[in-house]
Amino acid sequence: DAGVTQSPTHLIKTRGQQVTLRCSPISGHKSVSWYQQVLGQGPQFIFQYYEKEERGRGNFPDRFSARQFPNYSSELNVNALLLGDSALYLCASSPGSGLWVNQPQHFGDGTRLSIL
Amino acid sequence: AQTVTQSQPEMSVQEAETVTLSCTYDTSENNYYLFWYKQPPSRQMILVIRQEAYKQQNATENRFSVNFQKAAKSFSLKISDSQLGDTAMYFCAFTLHFGNEKLTFGTGTRLTIIP
Numbered sequence: 472d473a474g475v476t477q478s479p480t481h482l483i484k485t486r487g488q489q490v491t492l493r494c495s496p497i498s499g500h501k502s503v504s505w506y507q508q509v510l511g512q513g514p515q516f517i518f519q520y521y522e523k524e525e526r527g528r529g530n531f532p533d534r535f536s537a538r539q540f541p542n543y544s545s546e547l548n549v550n551a552l553l554l555g556d557s558a559l560y561l562c563a564s565s566p567g568s569g570l571w572v573n574q575p576q577h578f579g580d581g582t583r584l585s586i587l
Numbered sequence: 588a589q590t591v592t593q594s595q596p597e598m599s600v601q602e603a604e605t606v607t608l609s610c611t612y613d614t615s616e617n618n619y620y621l622f623w624y625k626q627p628p629s630r631q632m633i634l635v636i637r638q639e640a641y642k643q644q645n646a647t648e649n650r651f652s653v654n655f656q657k658a659a660k661s662f663s664l665k666i667s668d669s670q671l672g673d674t675a676m677y678f679c680a681f682t683l684h685f686g687n688e689k690l691t692f693g694t695g696t697r698l699t700i701i702p
Contacts, residue, residue: 504688513591513678513692514632527689561632565688575622576688578632 473498475564475579483585484552492547492582494562502526502567503545504576505537508559520545521567549584557586589614591681593693600669601701607654608664608696610679620682621655621662622690627675635677638662666698674700 476495484490496503502521506514519527520539539545543564549556560583563576590613600606612621623635638646638655645653650670654663666673679693 502688504690506690511694513680513694514690516689516691519688529689559630563632563690567688575634575637576690577634578624580629580631583630 475562475577477560477562477579477582479582480580481583481585483587485587486552486554488552489548489550490552490584492549492560492562492584493544494547494564494579495544496562496564497577500564500566500577501543502565502576503539503543504563504565505545505547506561506563507531508561508581510558514561517547552586554586557584559583589616589619589681589683589691591679591691591693593679593696595696596694597697597699599699599701602669602671604669605665605667606669606698608666608677608679608698610662610664610693612660612662612679612681614660614681614683616683618683621653622680622682623651623653623662623664624678624680624692625673625675626678626695632678636664669700671700671702674698 478493504519505517508514516529518537523539534550537547559581561581562579565576592611619640621638625633636648636651650667652665676695678695680690
């Protein structure tokens with residue numbers, strides 16, 4: 472079975488531009504979460520979506536937004552890019568059911584975003 | 588707010604030896620889950636082991652085991668018979684039992700297995 476897939480693998484942008492990152496969850500998984508991992512640090516939670524609705528949001532500015540589609544894939548958008556947005560962006564999926572389920576999150580390989 | 592602290596930025600150990608990675612966390616909640624994730628240079632975050640806070644018995648997965656001390660809010664990972672493939676960043680993570688699935692991660696421990 473295919474795991475969580477993210478695209479693109481690597482992306483280079485300049486300050487002020489906008490970027491869209493994509494994530495396809497494991498088949499059957501309805502919950503998708505996004506994390507930002509700055510070099511040398513642990514991942515920081517950005518968003519969680521379940522059944523196309525936002526379930527959680529981390530401490531990130533409004534420049535960050537996301538959405539989930541009917542097929543449960545998801546996009547993360549970042550506007551007005553800053554140098555500090557350079558990071559590895561990880562997507563994770565899980566079955567999700569409204570209550571905690573006995574299924575951990577599965578992570579993709581991430582998108583490396585570099586801001587020049 | 589929940590916090591996770593990993594006080595060992597780097598560790599190294601000889602192949603076949605045992606190593607223990609430390610993690611402490613802070614929460615006022617009683618029901619939660621703790622995890623250890625491994626991140627090799629390939630970048631993918633891989634679940635190593637998990638512990639439910641309501642279970643007193645420490646979790647084990649083959650060569651990996653945890654020492655969960657709920658009162659002390661401590662959650663260490665022991666790797667026995669370490670192998671070269673264990674070389675990676677290791678992250679301790681926390682999530683609440685109910686609600687959203689936000690994982691709170693520590694800053695990680697870079698583990699190097701020396702041949």
